[in-house]
Amino acid sequence: MEEKIIRTQGIYAEFPRKGPSAAPSATHYCPGCGHGIIHKLIAEALADYGVQDKAVVISPVGCAVFAYYYFDAGNIQVAHGRAPAVATGVSRAQDCVVISYQGDGDLASIGLNETLQAANRGEKIAVFFVNNTVYGMTGGQMAPTTLIGEKTVTCPDGRDPLTQGYPTHMCELISTLKAPVFVERVAVSDIKNIRNARRVIRKAIEIQKEGKGYAFVEILSPCPTNLGKSSVANNEWINTEMVKEFPLGNYRDNTATAEPIVRAKSDFTTASLEQLFDIANLPAAIEHKDPNFKESQVKISGFGGQGVLSLGTMLTQAAHAAGKQVTWYPSYGPEQRGGTSNCSVIISEDRIGSPVVYHPDLLVAMNRPSLEKFQNDVKPGGTIMYDAIIGDVKLPAGVRGVAVPAQELAIQAGNPKGANTIMFGVILGLGLTGLPDAAFQNALAASFAKKPKLIPMNLEVLAFAQKWVKENVK
Ligand SMILES: Cc1ncc(C[n+]2csc(CCOP(=O)(O)OP(=O)(O)O)c2C)c(N)n1
Ligand code: SF4
Incomplete structure (x- = not known):
C-alpha cells in the first residue's frame, strides 16, 4: 500500500x-x-x-x-x-x-x-x-x-x-x-x-x-x-x-485525580510597574548636541572568523571617540555546522533605546549567506557593502551596492588578515557614518592597544582603503 x-x-x-x-x-x-x-x-x-x-x-x-x-x-x-x-x-x-x-x-x-x-x-x-x-x-x-x-x-x-x-x-x-x-x-x-x-x-x-x-x-x-x-x-x-x-x-x-488549578490573578498593572521603576523621577533625556548629525544603523555579517564582530567594535570605538551615543550588539549562530555571526551598531546623538537593528542604513556582508539574509532589510536609499569575492549579486532596487575586493586589497596593503580593516576604511571613505577621520584612527589605535606594533600597519590599511574609495567609487 x-x-x-x-x-x-x-x-x-x-x-x-x-x-x-x-x-x-x-x-x-x-x-x-x-x-x-x-x-x-x-x-x-x-x-x-x-x-x-x-x-x-x-x-x-x-x-x-x-x-x-x-x-x-x-x-x-x-x-x-x-x-x-x-x-x-x-x-x-x-x-x-x-x-x-x-x-x-x-x-x-x-x-x-x-x-x-x-x-x-x-x-x-x-x-x-x-x-x-x-x-x-x-x-x-x-x-x-x-x-x-x-x-x-x-x-x-x-x-x-x-x-x-x-x-x-x-x-x-x-x-x-x-x-x-x-x-x-x-x-x-x-x-x-x-x-x-x-x-x-x-x-x-x-x-x-x-x-x-x-x-x-x-x-x-x-x-x-x-x-x-x-x-x-x-x-x-x-x-x-x-x-x-x-x-x-x-x-x-496523578492525572486521574488532579483537579484544574485555579489561582488568584496577578495585580501587575501599568500603574504599579511605573511606581516600581520610579518612572516619574527618571533623568530627562540628554539634549541634542548636533541637530544635523544623522543616526546610523549598521549591520555587519559574515562567517565566524572573518572579523565581523571586531569590525563592529572598531566602529563602536570610532563613534565613542567622536563623543556619540553608540551600541554594539553581537549575534552568534548556535549552529555546530555552517554558522554565521553578525553584529549591529547604532550611532546616534541621542540615547539609544534598543540595540536591535531591523532596517540598517548600511549592511556590510562578508559572505553570500549574509548578503541574502539581510539585503532585503536595508532601508531604501541605504548602502550594501559586500566582499567582491562573493561574485555576481542581485541587489534589491533602491539601494546602493559597493563591491569591495576586501581580501585582495588587504593583501595589496601588506596585511592579508586585514580584510575587516579594509571594510572599516571603506566605511570612512564613503563618509557613511558622519564620523571624522580622527575617530576612525583613534578606534584602530584602541583596538590594537595590546599589540601596539600593529597600529601603524593598520593605519596604513585604513588610508589604503580610503584611497581605493576615492579612485574607484563614484
Ligand atoms: C548565562 C549563559 N551561560 C552560558 C552560556 C553558554 N551556553 C550556551 S548553550 C549552553 C549549553 C547548552 O546545552 P544544553 O542545554 O544541554 O542544550 P543542547 O545544546 O545540548 O541542546 C551553554 C553553556 C550562555 N549562553 N548563557
Ligand atoms: S546533533 Fe547537532 S543540533 Fe543536535 S544537539 Fe547535537 S550539536 Fe545540537
Whole structure:
C-alpha cells in the first residue's frame, strides 16, 4: 500500500533560518539529531488538541534556541536556564498552554534551581527536557547528565565521579516533590520508543489543556555530532548504555485525580510597574548636541572568523571617540555546522533605546549567506557593502551596492588578515557614518592597544582603503 507523507501540523510550512539558498525544509539541526523528532511530536500534539492558538513555546539557549523558526504557535526565546521563570510568568498571567523546552545543560545545570522551584510550586507548564548527555550547542562539554566514563571535551578521559560527581537524575529528583502531576522518562532512539514518546508528550499537553499543573517529560535524545558517533550508533548507545543510568518509565501519574488549578490573578498593572521603576523621577533625556548629525544603523555579517564582530567594535570605538551615543550588539549562530555571526551598531546623538537593528542604513556582508539574509532589510536609499569575492549579486532596487575586493586589497596593503580593516576604511571613505577621520584612527589605535606594533600597519590599511574609495567609487 502506498503511504502518503503528510506535513506535520503545528510546524510552519517553511523554515527560513538557513536562508534563501537552502531548501525550505532545511533545519539548523545536524543530521541525526533528536531535536527535530521531538519538535514534530510536540507540534503535532498542539495541533491535534486544538491548542496552537493558546500555546506558548519557551526555548532557552541551547541547540533548540531557534525553536521559534519551527513551532507554529506563540514563541518566546529566553536566556540560558531561565525558562521556568518566564514560563511561570506567562502561565500565571494568561490562560494558555505553556511549554518549556530545555536541554540538559540548561535545565539540570544553570537552571536547576528554577526547575525545582517551578516543579515544587506545581506551575501549569509542560516541561520537555532533552537529555543528550552533553552541552550540544557549545561543542560537547560535560553536562550534569554525562554518563560515568563518557568522554566529552571537558572530561576527555571520561567522567570520573570522584572528580566530577555522578549523573543527575531529573525524573527521580522531581518525583520526590509533592506538586508535580506527571513525570516520565522516554527516548527517541527507535520507532518503538518514538511511538511511546509521542503518547507521553500528548499526555503532558493534555494536562496543560485541562489546567491540571506541572508535567515533566525527560527525553533521551541523540547528539551524533558531539558524541562522535553515527546516528545509528548513537541510538544504539542510548538503548544499551544510557537507559542503564536513566531507566525509561513513569515516575508519577496523578492525572486521574488532579483537579484544574485555579489561582488568584496577578495585580501587575501599568500603574504599579511605573511606581516600581520610579518612572516619574527618571533623568530627562540628554539634549541634542548636533541637530544635523544623522543616526546610523549598521549591520555587519559574515562567517565566524572573518572579523565581523571586531569590525563592529572598531566602529563602536570610532563613534565613542567622536563623543556619540553608540551600541554594539553581537549575534552568534548556535549552529555546530555552517554558522554565521553578525553584529549591529547604532550611532546616534541621542540615547539609544534598543540595540536591535531591523532596517540598517548600511549592511556590510562578508559572505553570500549574509548578503541574502539581510539585503532585503536595508532601508531604501541605504548602502550594501559586500566582499567582491562573493561574485555576481542581485541587489534589491533602491539601494546602493559597493563591491569591495576586501581580501585582495588587504593583501595589496601588506596585511592579508586585514580584510575587516579594509571594510572599516571603506566605511570612512564613503563618509557613511558622519564620523571624522580622527575617530576612525583613534578606534584602530584602541583596538590594537595590546599589540601596539600593529597600529601603524593598520593605519596604513585604513588610508589604503580610503584611497581605493576615492579612485574607484563614484
Ligand atoms: C548565562 C549563559 N551561560 C552560558 C552560556 C553558554 N551556553 C550556551 S548553550 C549552553 C549549553 C547548552 O546545552 P544544553 O542545554 O544541554 O542544550 P543542547 O545544546 O545540548 O541542546 C551553554 C553553556 C550562555 N549562553 N548563557
Ligand atoms: S550539536 Fe547535537 S544537539 Fe545540537 S543540533 Fe547537532 S546533533 Fe543536535
